[in-house]
Amino acid sequence: MILFLALITGILTTVGIFLILRRSLVKVILGLAFLGHAANMLIFTIGRITKGKAAFVPEGSLSPFEPFADPLPQALILTAIVIGFGVQAFLIVLFKQNYKSLKSDDLDNMNTTDML
Amino acid sequence: MAKFTLNLLLALMWLFLTGDFGIVTFIEGVVIGFGIIYLMEGVLGRSDYTKKAYRVLKLVIFFLWELLVSNFKVAAELLTSRFLSSPAIVAVPLSVKTDLQITLLANLITLTPGTLSIDVSEDKKFLFVHLMYGANPDKAIADIKSGFEKKILEVFE
Amino acid sequence: MFFEFAVNFSLAITGFSMFLVLIRLVMGPHTADRVVAVDLTTSIAIAFIALYAIKSNETYVLDAGLILGFVSFLGTVGYAYYLQLRSKRDE
Amino acid sequence: MSTLILRTAVKYIIPGMFLFSLFLLFRGHNEPGGGFVGGLVAAAAIILYTLANGVEKAEKMLHVSPQKLIAAGLLVALLAGITGWIAGKEFMTGIWLDLPIPVMGKFGTPVLFDIGVYLLVTGMVVKVIFTLADTREEGNQ
Amino acid sequence: MTLFQILIPFLVAPFVPLIGKKREGRELGIILAFIPFLLFISFLFEFINLKPATITPEIYQWIPSIGVDLAFRSDGLSLLFGLIITGIGTAVFLFAGGYLGKGMETVKFYIYILIFMGAMLGIVFSDNLLLLFIFWELTSFSSFLLIGFKHKYLASRYAALQALLVTGIGGLSLLAGVILINSVTGTFSISAIISDPSMLRESSLLVPIIILILGGAFTKSAQVPFHFWLPNAMEAPTPVSAYLHSATMVKAGVFLVARLNPVFTGIGLWNDSLMIFGGATMVVGAFLALKQTDLKKILAYTTLSVLGTLIMLTGYGSEIALTTMIVYLTAHALYKGTLFLTAGAIDHSTGTRDVRILGGLLKKMPFTAYAGIVAAFSMAGIIPMVGFVGKELLYETAMSGEPALFFGVLFAGVIMVYSAIQAGIHPYFAPEKETPLSPHEGDFTLTAGTVTAATMGLILGILASNLLTGMVSLAVSPVAGKTVDVSLGLWHGFNIILLLSLGTIIAGYGLYTVREKLYLLPQVYGPLEYLMPSKLYDKALNLLMFTARGQTSFFQNGYLRNYIITIFATALLLVGGYFFYHLDLTELVIDPSMEMYEAIAGVVIIAGAIIATVAKSRLYAVMALGITGLGVALVFILYGAPDLALTQLSIETLSVILFVLAIYKLPKFLKLSNRNSKIRDLIIASTMGVFITFVILAVYVHEHSTELKNFFAAESLPGGKGRNIVNVILVDFRAIDTMGEIMVLGIAAIGIFGLVKLVRKGG
Amino acid sequence: MMNILILLPLVIPFFGAVLTLFFREKITVQRTVFSVSSGLVFIVSLFLLDHVFTSGVFSVQIGGWKAPFGITFVVDKLSAIMISISGLMAFSTSIYSFGSIDAEREKFGFYTLLSTLFVGINGSFLTGDLFNLYVWFEVMLMSSFVLIALGGTKPQLEGAVKYVTLNLISSLFFLVAVGILYGIVGTLNMADLAVKIKTHQDPWLITTVALMFIIAFGIKSAMFPLFFWLPASYHTPPAVISAVFAGMLTKVGVYAMIRVFTLIFTNNPEVTNGVLIVLAGATMLVGVLGAAAQNDIRRILSFHIVSQIGYMIMGLALASPLAIAGAVFYIIHHIIVKTNLFLIGGIVNEIKGTFALNKLGGIYKAYPLLGLLFLIPALSLAGIPPLSGFWAKFSLVKAGFEAEAWFITGLSLFVSILTLFSMIKIWNEVFWKDLPEDVENIDKFSGFSTAKKRFLFIPVIILAVCTLIIGFFTAPFLMLPQVPHPNW
Amino acid sequence: MSEIILGSFLILGSLVILLAGLGVVKMPDIYLRMSATTKAATLGISVILISTGLHFGTTEIISRTILIVLFLMITAPVASHLLGRAAYLNKLPLWEKTVRDDLGDSLKNKQTTEQEQETN
Ligand code: NA
Numbered sequence A: 001m002i003l004f005l006a007l008i009t010g011i012l013t014t015v016g017i018f019l020i021l022r023r024s025l026v027k028v029i030l031g032l033a034f035l036g037h038a039a040n041m042l043i044f045t046i047g048r049i050t051k052g053k054a055a056f057v058p059e060g061s062l063s064p065f066e067p068f069a070d071p072l073p074q075a076l077i078l079t080a081i082v083i084g085f086g087v088q089a090f091l092i093v094l095f096k097q098n099y100k101s102l103k104s105d106d107l108d109n110m111n112t113t114d115m116l
Numbered sequence B: 001m002a003k004f005t006l007n008l009l010l011a012l013m014w015l016f017l018t019g020d021f022g023i024v025t026f027i028e029g030v031v032i033g034f035g036i037i038y039l040m041e042g043v044l045g046r047s048d049y050t051k052k053a054y055r056v057l058k059l060v061i062f063f064l065w066e067l068l069v070s071n072f073k074v075a076a077e078l079l080t081s082r083f084l085s086s087p088a089i090v091a092v093p094l095s096v097k098t099d100l101q102i103t104l105l106a107n108l109i110t111l112t113p114g115t116l117s118i119d120v121s122e123d124k125k126f127l128f129v130h131l132m133y134g135a136n137p138d139k140a141i142a143d144i145k146s147g148f149e150k151k152i153l154e155v156f157e
Numbered sequence C: 001m002f003f004e005f006a007v008n009f010s011l012a013i014t015g016f017s018m019f020l021v022l023i024r025l026v027m028g029p030h031t032a033d034r035v036v037a038v039d040l041t042t043s044i045a046i047a048f049i050a051l052y053a054i055k056s057n058e059t060y061v062l063d064a065g066l067i068l069g070f071v072s073f074l075g076t077v078g079y080a081y082y083l084q085l086r087s088k089r090d091e
Numbered sequence D: 001m002s003t004l005i006l007r008t009a010v011k012y013i014i015p016g017m018f019l020f021s022l023f024l025l026f027r028g029h030n031e032p033g034g035g036f037v038g039g040l041v042a043a044a045a046i047i048l049y050t051l052a053n054g055v056e057k058a059e060k061m062l063h064v065s066p067q068k069l070i071a072a073g074l075l076v077a078l079l080a081g082i083t084g085w086i087a088g089k090e091f092m093t094g095i096w097l098d099l100p101i102p103v104m105g106k107f108g109t110p111v112l113f114d115i116g117v118y119l120l121v122t123g124m125v126v127k128v129i130f131t132l133a134d135t136r137e138e139g140n141q
Numbered sequence E: 001m002t003l004f005q006i007l008i009p010f011l012v013a014p015f016v017p018l019i020g021k022k023r024e025g026r027e028l029g030i031i032l033a034f035i036p037f038l039l040f041i042s043f044l045f046e047f048i049n050l051k052p053a054t055i056t057p058e059i060y061q062w063i064p065s066i067g068v069d070l071a072f073r074s075d076g077l078s079l080l081f082g083l084i085i086t087g088i089g090t091a092v093f094l095f096a097g098g099y100l101g102k103g104m105e106t107v108k109f110y111i112y113i114l115i116f117m118g119a120m121l122g123i124v125f126s127d128n129l130l131l132l133f134i135f136w137e138l139t140s141f142s143s144f145l146l147i148g149f150k151h152k153y154l155a156s157r158y159a160a161l162q163a164l165l166v167t168g169i170g171g172l173s174l175l176a177g178v179i180l181i182n183s184v185t186g187t188f189s190i191s192a193i194i195s196d197p198s199m200l201r202e203s204s205l206l207v208p209i210i211i212l213i214l215g216g217a218f219t220k221s222a223q224v225p226f227h228f229w230l231p232n233a234m235e236a237p238t239p240v241s242a243y244l245h246s247a248t249m250v251k252a253g254v255f256l257v258a259r260l261n262p263v264f265t266g267i268g269l270w271n272d273s274l275m276i277f278g279g280a281t282m283v284v285g286a287f288l289a290l291k292q293t294d295l296k297k298i299l300a301y302t303t304l305s306v307l308g309t310l311i312m313l314t315g316y317g318s319e320i321a322l323t324t325m326i327v328y329l330t331a332h333a334l335y336k337g338t339l340f341l342t343a344g345a346i347d348h349s350t351g352t353r354d355v356r357i358l359g360g361l362l363k364k365m366p367f368t369a370y371a372g373i374v375a376a377f378s379m380a381g382i383i384p385m386v387g388f389v390g391k392e393l394l395y396e397t398a399m400s401g402e403p404a405l406f407f408g409v410l411f412a413g414v415i416m417v418y419s420a421i422q423a424g425i426h427p428y429f430a431p432e433k434e435t436p437l438s439p440h441e442g443d444f445t446l447t448a449g450t451v452t453a454a455t456m457g458l459i460l461g462i463l464a465s466n467l468l469t470g471m472v473s474l475a476v477s478p479v480a481g482k483t484v485d486v487s488l489g490l491w492h493g494f495n496i497i498l499l500l501s502l503g504t505i506i507a508g509y510g511l512y513t514v515r516e517k518l519y520l521l522p523q524v525y526g527p528l529e530y531l532m533p534s535k536l537y538d539k540a541l542n543l544l545m546f547t548a549r550g551q552t553s554f555f556q557n558g559y560l561r562n563y564i565i566t567i568f569a570t571a572l573l574l575v576g577g578y579f580f581y582h583l584d585l586t587e588l589v590i591d592p593s594m595e596m597y598e599a600i601a602g603v604v605i606i607a608g609a610i611i612a613t614v615a616k617s618r619l620y621a622v623m624a625l626g627i628t629g630l631g632v633a634l635v636f637i638l639y640g641a642p643d644l645a646l647t648q649l650s651i652e653t654l655s656v657i658l659f660v661l662a663i664y665k666l667p668k669f670l671k672l673s674n675r676n677s678k679i680r681d682l683i684i685a686s687t688m689g690v691f692i693t694f695v696i697l698a699v700y701v702h703e704h705s706t707e708l709k710n711f712f713a714a715e716s717l718p719g720g721k722g723r724n725i726v727n728v729i730l731v732d733f734r735a736i737d738t739m740g741e742i743m744v745l746g747i748a749a750i751g752i753f754g755l756v757k758l759v760r761k762g763g
Numbered sequence F: 001m002m003n004i005l006i007l008l009p010l011v012i013p014f015f016g017a018v019l020t021l022f023f024r025e026k027i028t029v030q031r032t033v034f035s036v037s038s039g040l041v042f043i044v045s046l047f048l049l050d051h052v053f054t055s056g057v058f059s060v061q062i063g064g065w066k067a068p069f070g071i072t073f074v075v076d077k078l079s080a081i082m083i084s085i086s087g088l089m090a091f092s093t094s095i096y097s098f099g100s101i102d103a104e105r106e107k108f109g110f111y112t113l114l115s116t117l118f119v120g121i122n123g124s125f126l127t128g129d130l131f132n133l134y135v136w137f138e139v140m141l142m143s144s145f146v147l148i149a150l151g152g153t154k155p156q157l158e159g160a161v162k163y164v165t166l167n168l169i170s171s172l173f174f175l176v177a178v179g180i181l182y183g184i185v186g187t188l189n190m191a192d193l194a195v196k197i198k199t200h201q202d203p204w205l206i207t208t209v210a211l212m213f214i215i216a217f218g219i220k221s222a223m224f225p226l227f228f229w230l231p232a233s234y235h236t237p238p239a240v241i242s243a244v245f246a247g248m249l250t251k252v253g254v255y256a257m258i259r260v261f262t263l264i265f266t267n268n269p270e271v272t273n274g275v276l277i278v279l280a281g282a283t284m285l286v287g288v289l290g291a292a293a294q295n296d297i298r299r300i301l302s303f304h305i306v307s308q309i310g311y312m313i314m315g316l317a318l319a320s321p322l323a324i325a326g327a328v329f330y331i332i333h334h335i336i337v338k339t340n341l342f343l344i345g346g347i348v349n350e351i352k353g354t355f356a357l358n359k360l361g362g363i364y365k366a367y368p369l370l371g372l373l374f375l376i377p378a379l380s381l382a383g384i385p386p387l388s389g390f391w392a393k394f395s396l397v398k399a400g401f402e403a404e405a406w407f408i409t410g411l412s413l414f415v416s417i418l419t420l421f422s423m424i425k426i427w428n429e430v431f432w433k434d435l436p437e438d439v440e441n442i443d444k445f446s447g448f449s450t451a452k453k454r455f456l457f458i459p460v461i462i463l464a465v466c467t468l469i470i471g472f473f474t475a476p477f478l479m480l481p482q483v484p485h486p487n488w
Numbered sequence G: 001m002s003e004i005i006l007g008s009f010l011i012l013g014s015l016v017i018l019l020a021g022l023g024v025v026k027m028p029d030i031y032l033r034m035s036a037t038t039k040a041a042t043l044g045i046s047v048i049l050i051s052t053g054l055h056f057g058t059t060e061i062i063s064r065t066i067l068i069v070l071f072l073m074i075t076a077p078v079a080s081h082l083l084g085r086a087a088y089l090n091k092l093p094l095w096e097k098t099v100r101d102d103l104g105d106s107l108k109n110k111q112t113t114e115q116e117q118e119t120n
């Protein structure tokens, strides 16, 4: 199952990078979202996974019974997801405004600020 | 009155959600429900909740039955690969008046066999329904009117 | 014994159904068709989750089912909103 | 996208969603949920309303401006942190009332913090949606 | 005391605007000339009372941690330079006021030149190499400001930049040398280094140190091949040329070489380099002076020649050579400063500096004429000028050396005479010609300085056996690193050297008579032109600009995907390369077992991922993202992370709504990338994917510490009062993370609002 | 008391941000809140400085949860210095903003965003937890995203796309690296990481992560070949925003790099420092050449940031105490100087309405004081003694020679002459040369109110004085940082 | 015993869902697809959810599953309506054998629109 998760993470990474290399800004944003998924999956997997048992303290007990999932990577991912959402929302709007001013979402039209 | 009912309903829902039917939870639910209704003031229209339990029940049972039947029909359709004949979009003249009634009708129609509500005319006089079997559209319209619409009208009488 | 089989079988069937729906997602042809597919996928996921709740005996999983219900509906409304704006734009 | 059916359905759905969102918020300390998801569900309810009725009506329904919600959320979170200082402990130390409350369990600054999160998340999402869905000024662009 | 003396000019500089705002230039000049003058007097007293045996450095702590102190040393060499700096300074200060007239520009001028003077004094009195370097750089920069004084002219700006770059490069070389010296000896103190040079002389870094130090000295003193900036620097106002580019700053390199001579003398590299470069500069400068018609250019090229001579003499290293160097240096400062100032006065009054149209000024500008003629005599080495003493010594030294150098010295000597006639005799005695302005003598500010300086040259010559001898012996000992007995005299009787002098004078005059033909000489011959250092400088700058543009448009090419590719390629090369190089595949834990429901979640994720890459419409791609999000949420559910699943699902949907609201206005289709780039991208992307996969597998080889997990589990309920450990982490254990996170959301909201609602025109 | 003080650099601007949110319509309130809060942060930072220099490192456990379980906030010499610089920057830019930011931007949350930006920056300096550092980075980045795009002009939007995308990629590398590190070691507390890494069975895996951090922080700090976002965007927003970014942001990346590579990843210096030194050299050179090719004040200055990041990385890579002290000194110096140069560029723009060299000229004649104020930071940047940049360069060169790193040291010297070249180019074109004849001679500045003029000049003067102070009274600053405390 | 009943229900529910899956693939136009799937999916999911609730047997869980079912029942048809309407507004082609189109007629009466055919 580690292999399975590792593979999925790898595929998400591949897709994410492939997408951010597209010319369409929408695809770039999607690519970043995919990379976000990949990062989350990576943290999730690499922080050691436990099948099925969430990190809850059952009623009548002071601590959870082993085995339970490591809650820390989950907390980190949650933070990362939410941050990612904020960033993605901003990116989407940035994209919208860019489209408004350029009438295009082609990144090849967005290089006036770099030119000599 | 309507708001009060809604408030109680919300409190009840709170009980369901928590799965704890104690009095404190109920009061908690009432308080929270009140807050929500306050927030939505002006949005909720007047609604009349009186004892129409029987008619509601009738409607529900009728609906569930129709739901079941519809699935068998679709199953038959798909499994036998019998090709559909003549679908159609028809305009069903509405007797129900209020938004809630129209919505209810539309939803029930959608959940039942071979019919799918697509739109309501702007004057709320027609419901456009897609029929899987539109060979005899007038019969279908009549079925709707005598089935769901009638029962809904009864409930809201 | 049978129940366990039933759960596994149902999991497999719902999974397969999701797969079928994904085929429609790919086939399209119109965006609205794809939206139907996405909506259905999320809906079926509710059943999947419920079945998994039984299998793993973890009831908290069902909360995800309720959320998924909201999400499915909200998403569909969003897509429909898009399609409607689109249709306006195209006129 | 004002269809009668959607409008009517939404009217009856969203009180439940609000309720559910608060439920998620308050029991999040003990079961799945918390300020984030709670806030997101509350925001989802408002979004539904917005999509069905337009921004203007949604603003009216909400009473407070989303920006204030954001500010309030941050403030509440900060206060939850500072309470630790007031109690003579470190920043963000959990200070608990010794009084059990149903669903929530106990009330303490971490719960207050979660409420801040809830407010902020709701405010944030709503603010964004209002901004994007607001077609009132589209005409002059 | 020395600190105070050096600080004075810096302290006065900020107040110049106050003094000068409403004053005539000459008044300002007179007032400010008191500063160099008073300093001159104070140095003079010090010089008179100097007892070489009792010199102790004056030290103030500055940055003790790196051994940089405000350390000063007033020995004969410093004081001689101090006298030149303040003495010529007095003349220049006086002159400039009248020359420049009233106005803000004059005020600026005095600020710059005060700073320069302070810096120059700093160089010569520093007993700390780094302090010396600081002042060194300050002279370069104030020189930059002064060369570019008439900055509205491109030529001025060009020359200023050139001088700054050339001396700047030299400065860096010097800095490197100084730091290396420090690394070897552990000190910056010049006294300490001189008193025990053995550590340095035996160091393995000796060669680079010498080269680096000479790099600094040679650029500053305009030695071949760095000489080209000096003639260009003549764009500066004439007082500047007189002061910086002949009398003082350009001699900083000579000073440095002289100052460090006791450390390095006797080392072949040191002496040979000085002789070769100095000799070459002497000859090249002299040769280039041949065809000049502009007074200032004539003076500039002969200055080059002299600077070369001075360096060469130091390289000679014998006592007599060093003595010669000091005398020659003093003489040069006096006559060249004067000649520059008279050139300025002539320019000021006639409106031209072209010797071909100057003439007959003897009567119209009698004082200037006096100063010019006396200085020219000194330059030509005619008795009884101090220049004569210098030249006699020079020939004497030259005769003891290599024949090549001897002829070089003679050649330069002839041209000195020739140039002296042109600059100091010709304008006064040649037939009068039409000049742009009708010539007249300026007021005393324009003449007092030159007359005094010229006369000083005369006096020093006449009093060679006592006054000059005293001065020179004090100054030469620090250069030689030992007490040198100096005995100078004006008259040595008729001897071969006198004969040589006579010969050069006659030859010089001879050249003067054929000057019209010399003016027509080409500057350089044939293909040599392409090797001219000034051409090379331009070429280097062009090459720099070409490279700069080329590499910038290569790297910063405007295409986001190229940037991204570069980043990932770098990551793959660095991180991936390192990783796979060390990865031991046999160690990996590969557990291919998989439950059916896991596979379903996997299929959902992968389906979404693949669709996203092939989707041809934006919304379709967005849906694909949603599908993947759903799959990821399922994975979270399967592995015990319900909170993650809830959040993931909600957020995924909200993102969809945002996308929908943002993109509905866009055209539906997008097909922008071509096939080749897709393949390239796929290769990069999948390599990265493989890397990530293997990293996960590699990390699984060893268990990690579960200390944190156990702590959170144990403390969640008792300490955090919650059963949902993830939530307790979020709102309690690591609440400050969450605090930052909600802040991000808040900022995003404000940003989005601002971005949409605030659209400014233009930009 | 210290346990409160240490958090104030975070809490004060946080509270300020909240206040400004509540007073959206009242610009005066927002201005006051922001400048007072940044002033307060500066004052607090002085107390922190005092404390670390008299009593040493101080740390606090957020929420009272002991390390490594809770999040640690640490103030040591390095972070105290960085905090004080950030306070100073916040304060001076606040004044400049009053004079230069348009009312619309002020209304649309400019001060809120600046506040949150500094929350993120200060958080990054103070935290002792690697993931928490990620969070503060994100706070900082998000604020900067908005600030760079706020106003929505076309160049801003175009620049923002690149800025945002590439920085997000950096964040992803950072996040992934932190995740992997947790997977390997099982902890996030920096000090704990340092301890646990030393005894780990797979040092090569740790080094892999270390290299990943080089990529992540390398992008953030605009290192070659990861710097592209910077020259693409830094010249697009209003001058004061460019100034804050130019001064603070990349330096936070370098700061993080110094933290991580002096504290955590010390196990394989041959590889990490080897990589860093090569990249440092390339960064210096590519940056300075990029600047040489530009013809716009802010673009020149932007490329120079890249170049000078190379110096800081060089110091880090040389890794001797002097080298690190030099790198830190370089950071301090560069923040002040570069911010000031951008502010001065902004004043030039206020006067003439452009940053383009070919449309400028004659400023020195009309505004000699501005010329002087330009020369101070410009020459400092080029390392002309005895200005601050010289001491930075000096320390690095000395460290380089001591490490016998001849090539990089020589390169650093060569690059400094090119820096001088660029600064003189600006000086020549903007200040010295006359206004080109085909350019309309406008002077918007003379029409400004006295208050506005003061708002523009005061911060420039403050920063110039700081540059002079650091240059002339270098001793305490050069000793200050030494090596970051190895054991928190 | 109850396990056998619940198990059967689960299987039944999943089969109904499979039906929806087949329907969405096989039906020729979007209206027919929705017609087929909305009810099938809703029914199937509801059956599975209720069975799940009964399996766990606590009020908490049962009430939770009932809530989900109710929510689905309310939203599913609304969603279908929205999509159907949107599809119609986007001029999605009806299946060629469609015999009658009142909605189209009513719209045509209101406005004349040029027919742009879009396939995506
Ligand atoms: Na649904």
Ligand code: NA
Residues within 6 Å of the ligand: C039, C040, C043, G037, G038, G041, G076, G077, G079, G080
């Ligand atoms: Na549905």
